[in-house]
Amino acid sequence: MATSNGVLRFLESRKNLTGSALGLIGLGLTFAGAAGAYWPVVVAGLYGAGALIAPPERPPAPDFPAPAEQLGELRGDFATLRGYLAEVELPPAASGRLTELDGLLTALLEPGWVADALATDPEAVHALSRAIRQDIPESVDTYNRTRWWTRLTPGTEPPERHLERQLTVLHDEAAGIAAALQDAEARRQRTHTHYLEERRRGEG
Structure with missing residues (x-):
């Protein structure tokens, strides 16, 4: 065959x-x-x-999902993550930080012009995908497992401190993505202003 x-x-x-x-x-x-x-x-x-x-044979390139398609799948995974987090008991400080991170991720993934802008940056999509599918669940799960051991060995470093630090880093990363998108829109606005002013000078 x-x-x-x-x-x-x-x-x-x-x-x-x-x-x-x-x-x-x-x-x-x-x-x-x-x-x-x-x-x-x-x-x-x-x-x-x-x-x-004759030109050499060229195998077709793999057809990976475009960033816009990846965002659709990522929204579904984010909903799954939120369901998991709703069942987890977290300390107040970490819970507050997680709420802030959740709001930021929700705003970035909300269908509309923000998500459209996000889809043009594959690295940003990858970063959010890594946070949702790996970093956040790993941080929370590690906290829960470490907390159980801490009960057996009191006096060790509280695991909630590491969880707060991890969520702070993840929040800062998501905030950095949002800031980069905002900066891109600001540059676009300035470019359009410059274009209009130059056009007026050329017509004057």
């Missing part, structure tokens, strides 16, 4: 098709009497030349 597939791929390849086309030209020259007694060499040579000049 693999051999037959390989033969079929070769028959359909650019090299074979181009070589065959030039080989047919060689046969045409033979029938016209231009190739003489060396017609097999002429046909084989033209076929070989066609196979050499």
